Amino acid sequence: MIFAHRGANREAAENTRTAFDKALAYPIDGIETDIQLSRDEVGVLWHDDDLGKLGMAVKRIEDFDHTQMRDMNFAAHFAGATPEGVMSLQEFITAYRSRCRLLLEIKNYPGEAEARRQSKVRQTLALAGPAAGEHVIASSFELDSLTYACQVGPPFPLVLNLDRQHDADFARRTLDAHPFLHGLCIHRATLDEAMMRVVRERGKFIGVYTCNTDDDIQRALGLGVDVLISDVPQKALQMRDQ
Numbered sequence: 405m406i407f408a409h410r411g412a413n414r415e416a417a418e419n420t421r422t423a424f425d426k427a428l429a430y431p432i433d434g435i436e437t438d439i440q441l442s443r444d445e446v447g448v449l450w451h452d453d454d455l456g457k458l459g460m461a462v463k464r465i466e467d468f469d470h471t472q473m474r475d476m477n478f479a480a481h482f483a484g485a486t487p488e489g490v491m492s493l494q495e496f497i498t499a500y501r502s503r504c505r506l507l508l509e510i511k512n513y514p515g516e517a518e519a520r521r522q523s524k525v526r527q528t529l530a531l532a533g534p535a536a537g538e539h540v541i542a543s544s545f546e547l548d549s550l551t552y553a554c555q556v557g558p559p560f561p562l563v564l565n566l567d568r569q570h571d572a573d574f575a576r577r578t579l580d581a582h583p584f585l586h587g588l589c590i591h592r593a594t595l596d597e598a599m600m601r602v603v604r605e606r607g608k609f610i611g612v613y614t615c616n617t618d619d620d621i622q623r624a625l626g627l628g629v630d631v632l633i634s635d636v637p638q639k640a641l642q643m644r645d646q
Contacts, residue, residue, distance in 0.1 A: 405433035417479035434505030446470035447493030561586035
């Protein structure tokens with residue numbers, strides 16, 4: 405399945421309604437997005453640790469209330485874009501759950517309070533609703549967040565994101581130690597037959613990020629990953645169909 409990375413982020417400002425709508429102009433299978441928490445604990449869509457793309461490098465999402473961010477321009481970093489306020493997680497799920505699959509990455513940053521991290525997890529699971537196969541998946545680079553999600557929520561597909569330094573042996577140890585994980589989403593540099601064998605022998609899901617070049621897309625397609633995340637989903641779709 406081909407997932408658009410933060411929407412069609414090369415055609416519009418990432419994680420905005422315009423980017424998601426442009427992505428759905430293609431026959432994509434799903435959308436990947438990023439979840440953070442406003443100061444008043446409303447789940448909103450934003451990737452970076454800070455707001456440097458908006459000209460506020462010393463500020464974070466948690467420095468503003470949701471209503472304030474609705475009046476800010478979260479498309480400011482994309483040349484020529486029409487101004488758009490922040491999109492809430494609830495708005496996103498309401499607008500797109502019925503239109504495609506969703507991959508919800510729960511973002512954490514160094515020093516973030518544990519209570520806020522847990523609140524973010526609970527809110528994500530509550531808004532995502534009951535698990536329906538792999539239609540909505542929650543992921544995170546933080547194993548603690550996923551462990552907490554497993555403890556407090558109903559059964560839900562939880563996927564651990566791995567960095568480029570995490571090889572097949574690390575994946576094996578992780579999946580064996582944490583069988584509640586639905587699977588892994590790995591860096592494209594670590595995708596090879598050994599990684600696929602580790603995941604498939606355990607009957608787990610595997611996604612790969614972020615495949616944009618012909619070589620990366622072709623390797624992911626050839627090895628048979630479950631989800632290929634791309635900034636150029638139209639290219640990935642064309643290569644898959646060929």
